[in-house]
Amino acid sequence: MATTAGRRAIVIGGSIGGLFAANLLHRRGWDVRVYDRVPGSLESRGTGIAHHPETEAILARAGVQDEHAPGVRVEGRVAVGPDGTILAHAHYPQYVTAWGRVFNPLRLAFPAERMRTGMELRALDQDAEGVTAHFADGSSATAELLVGADGFRSAVRAAVAPDVVPIYCGYVGWRGLVEESVFSPAFAPVFAQFTFLFPGHGEFIGYPIPGLNDSAEPGRRRYNFLWYYPLDAGAPLDDLLTDAAGTRHAYSIPPGLLRPAHGAAVKADAAARLPEPYAEAVRRAEGFLVQPIYELESPAMGFGRVALLGDAAFTARPHVGVGVLKAAEDAEALAEALDEAPVPAALAAYGARRLPHCRAAVAVSRHLGGFIERRLPRPDADPALGLTLPRLLALSGRPVARDAYGNAD
Numbered sequence: 001m002a003t004t005a006g007r008r009a010i011v012i013g014g015s016i017g018g019l020f021a022a023n024l025l026h027r028r029g030w031d032v033r034v035y036d037r038v039p040g041s042l043e044s045r046g047t048g049i050a051h052h053p054e055t056e057a058i059l060a061r062a063g064v065q066d067e068h069a070p071g072v073r074v075e076g077r078v079a080v081g082p083d084g085t086i087l088a089h090a091h092y093p094q095y096v097t098a099w100g101r102v103f104n105p106l107r108l109a110f111p112a113e114r115m116r117t118g119m120e121l122r123a124l125d126q127d128a129e130g131v132t133a134h135f136a137d138g139s140s141a142t143a144e145l146l147v148g149a150d151g152f153r154s155a156v157r158a159a160v161a162p163d164v165v166p167i168y169c170g171y172v173g174w175r176g177l178v179e180e181s182v183f184s185p186a187f188a189p190v191f192a193q194f195t196f197l198f199p200g201h202g203e204f205i206g207y208p209i210p211g212l213n214d215s216a217e218p219g220r221r222r223y224n225f226l227w228y229y230p231l232d233a234g235a236p237l238d239d240l241l242t243d244a245a246g247t248r249h250a251y252s253i254p255p256g257l258l259r260p261a262h263g264a265a266v267k268a269d270a271a272a273r274l275p276e277p278y279a280e281a282v283r284r285a286e287g288f289l290v291q292p293i294y295e296l297e298s299p300a301m302g303f304g305r306v307a308l309l310g311d312a313a314f315t316a317r318p319h320v321g322v323g324v325l326k327a328a329e330d331a332e333a334l335a336e337a338l339d340e341a342p343v344p345a346a347l348a349a350y351g352a353r354r355l356p357h358c359r360a361a362v363a364v365s366r367h368l369g370g371f372i373e374r375r376l377p378r379p380d381a382d383p384a385l386g387l388t389l390p391r392l393l394a395l396s397g398r399p400v401a402r403d404a405y406g407n408a409d
């Protein structure tokens with residue numbers, strides 16, 4: 001076993017993946033510094049996520065102690081037809097929760113003085129002795145390990161694997177949140193369901209999540225929806241990502257800059273295509289988060305002294321609901337590999353262990369989103385896809401087996 005005390009690590013990205021890695025390494029005695037590009041705090045951002053017992057277990061091992069329920073419990077999933085009738089259901093008790101419900105305790109568990117915000121990585125270089133990160137403010141930091149947890153547009157990945165870029169999947173996700181207290185009584189029977197609908201060659205998913213202050217108490221919760229919408233690359237995507245001042249944003253557009261006409265069009269579409277009561281959720285949303293859907297696969301996860309993890313290494317489409325768990329498992333596998341060997345050998349072992357899992361997550365998410373990409377009216381419209389409604393309900397929003405889709409290498 002390699003001694004970890006006093007070994008220095010730089011983590012680029014202070015979101016969920018970076019904070020899992022930072023906490024796990026810090027608890028092993030590493031001297032860890034986290035740098036995030038965004039000034040100030042990320043706490044208030046994010047919407048709903050599927051939560052898994054595996055994530056809870058890694059949170060505990062990362063030093064997060066929390067007695068509260070991890071979110072709102074749902075008993076299963078239902079697929080609903082255009083007239084509101086239930087087409088299929090699957091029993092699968094699980095918690096669904098808010099992004100902040102995982103992020104906030106991770107952030108609190110890590111010593112604040114070791115985290116620096118407003119620090120954008122611009123470049124890095126490495127040799128046999130160490131790795132140096134160079135930041136936009138002209139400063140730099142050196143360590144024996146650098147962890148790239150800087151998301152799907154990773155600057156770390158651009159430095160070590162410049163050919164690996166996110167691929168647009170041909171559709172966007174519109175995310176919205178609505179306070180439980182503002183719904184009409186007609187919404188009450190469906191509020192606590194984990195629901196799937198297939199309006200207009202897309203997919204609408206809705207479920208309850210805790211309210212602000214993490215409350216899972218009835219009346220104080222929120223409803224989270226995610227509406228996957230086909231949108232061609234080129235002019236239609238350019239238009240969505242262009243703000244009122246005419247700036248075309250790369251990859252995604254900050255919520256405050258989305259042109260109001262786009263939100264109004266989604267609300268009109270909800271009225272036309274979604275059965276009540278689900279149309280009410282979209283109508284009542286006060287703002288949207290638009291997420292063009294990308295996927296990304298790296299050929300390796302260790303590059304000398306540089307490790308990639310979470311979305312920076314592999315970005316699965318959100319259908320599988322494992323972005324947070326995958327990042328947590330990457331971080332733990334990395335920390336365990338570093339317990340056993342010097343950095344370059346540990347990173348090779350880390351990649352060998354995690355690549356099959358990450359490839360499987362991307363493959364399953366591609367399977368689940370394939371009908372939207374192909375503009376089919378329903379998941380089961382083309383039997384060749386093998387995506388019956390029971391299968392879609394069984395695979396969505398839950399951990400992926402590492403040998404899914406022939407990845408058992």
Ligand SMILES: Cc1cc2nc3c(=O)[nH]c(=O)nc-3n(C[C@H](O)[C@H](O)[C@H](O)COP(=O)(O)OP(=O)(O)OC[C@H]3O[C@@H](n4cnc5c(N)ncnc54)[C@H](O)[C@@H]3O)c2cc1C
Binds near residue numbers: 014120155
């Ligand atoms: C604000 C936010 C809200 C999210 N909300 C949801 C949600 O509601 N539902 C959901 O399913 N998933 C959400 N995600 C994605 C989810 O967190 C990830 O899929 C998963 O946690 C793994 O992400 P990650 O930590 O690898 O990368 P990310 O969560 O993407 O984090 C990357 C971090 O790196 C930082 N960064 C990027 N470039 C640089 C740079 N050059 N230098 C320094 N820092 C840099 C970013 O500021 C960010 O904090 C959200 C992510 C973010 C950042």
